[in-house]
Amino acid sequence: MKILNVFVGIITLILFSSVFVSPEYLPYVGLLPFFIPVAWLLNFFLLCIGILSWRKWALIPLAVLLIGYRFTEITFQLNSPDEVSTPKVQVLTYNAHLFDYKRRLNGGEFDANVFKWLQEHPAEIKVFQEFYNDRTSSSRNALKLLGEDVGFESSYHVIDGQEEKRSYGLAIFSKYPIINEGKVFDNQRTNGAIFADMVIDMDTIRIYNSHLESMKINSDGLEDIEGVRDNYRQTLGKLHRGSLTRSRQLKVLVEHISFSPHPVILMGDLNEVPYSYTYFKLSENLKNAFETAGRGFGFTYNRILFFLRIDHIFSSPTLKAVDFKTHREVDYSDHYPVSATFTLPNSQDF
Template sequence: MTLRMRVGQFIAYFFRSLLWSINLLLVLYTCLAYWLLYSLQTEHWSASMIMITLPVAWVLNFVVVCLWLTARPWRSWLSGLVLIIGLILFGSRTFVWHTPTEFEGKGQPVNVFSYNVQSFDLTASYDLYQSSPRVRRTMNYVLHYDAPIKCFQEFYNSTTIPDYNLVKRFQEAGYTHTAFLFPEMAQATDGDVGVAIFSKYPILQSGREPFGPQNGIVWANVKIGNDTIRIINVHLHSMGIRVGKVLKQKEIKGVQRETRGVLSALHNGFTDRREEVIKVERYIHESPYPVIVTGDHNDTPYSVVYERLRRTLPNSFEDAGRGFGFTYNHLPGFIRIDHQFHDPKLTVLNFETINYIKYSDHYPIVGTYALK
């Protein structure tokens, strides 16, 4: 055997050993994420950071499986087994494929529409109010979508220009019952209403709890025929993920600065959302009526917020959705952070992420429900 062959064998052995070591560490990391998410033993922000990276760990395990299949096929079983366990434990919150259920019985099903409208982009194009077809298309879409209950986050209203006086236009379209996070802003010249509920059905009672300038909870007890349900519309603290800003940096210092900003925002977001979801749970438990929780939760299905709500109420996407259901329209894009959870007393017939509507940085979601 020549020296070149010996060196080649040594290099191949070194890299196989390195890959196997990385493989073992990756498997341990993935199993830790499984344990944290499944047991919810701790809700510390560091645990949330590990949980949210679970899809990345799955992708890396899949890459490792492919690499071993080309070199040492028998070693691919470890990551393969981890992927199978993940599919069993968390597959339904990642990918589902349900067909819509036909409504049977008296009355009619109820559509609950939810959309983070990003202030209709009015704040970014203030000087172009009167000549912004994109903004007008957004407003016309949310106004005419066929749903008797509509929930919005980052809702914005302006009374100075008739086209943009959305509160008035909704009322003229039959949505005469409303609940706002900041009701005083609904009649302002330029108002950040924040979280908003519009209903064609009577609202018997409502309440609100702000978390910040636009974040908070708005709930409304809505009477539908002889029944009453509670709609809880939430906008939890932002994730703070601005991948685009990191990628746009041309110098390493800029990348480091933006990366630190993202990590700091993630830390603050995990901490704030954990406190906010406890308040959401309180409104659920205090409700004398069946509950639907909808809105921009700013957390993925692999998080403390999602897991806590999922243990309280079934998730509508998991019960009646299709595909991956990604709801974020900017980088990183492949995340689902807008959710609906429903009371077991309500049957979810269909759930849709309307991913062809790209007016905002979120996609609209809509659930169709029938009262049992």
């Protein structure tokens, strides 16, 4: 039994270490972190057996779990909302799936309630991935419905289509004045990253809206054992290629953030679980709002792989998250909206 604990411990430590290695430098290393939750649970199981049987080898899984305490922090939180009276700003990120997910999934007519919910949400800054705008239709003109109609300014980057008619891309909406905007990158198909600088009270904050390379997993094909057997090879290949592309996009994004003259809030569908090189690389200089103010597991994916948290909100350390929510009641997309509330830099005591 001791040998088994040592073996499992070594494998787990290797998996823990994999999040610090870019897939650009070691092929397929991006797949290893997916096994971290399984390894963590196995060590916890061995620890329980060791404790119940009063075995000294229980110290092995205990040591492994203590070394990997960071993975517990990023998985589950029990924070309570921090009631503060200082100036604060609320943000929201949403992969909108073209605002047409339910019709595409079940047929029928377009559901305009998605715009009603988004208009009524109190966030002063809202960013969208897979944003679709149709200027030829009053019910699908998202730029007008989420911008002009509610008094928000907007920054919109078209990835595909014609902006004056029908188009697709990334969008940032703000109740505050936008004084600068730009593109970080796009792949001219579906993914990319943009930014906008806005004046909030006496502060200028840079907002990043990022949609990193999609996993492209056929989740419908993983609903049963037969589907898993038929699709696992293809899925592993997609996961590998996706993690490699995201690591290259991440390099561009991190460099851009490093030159920001203002505190930043990075939001979006990063297509990465917390056990990933991307998550840990961003965490080197930014704080994750879920870890600071979240509760529960914070899963953000609205499909069969419901246990994924791939929509994230990061910020500069000078912006403290005091609340974080995953809006699981909002099922207009294959992602749930995620919101967070931050105190502003000039409202904090440093």
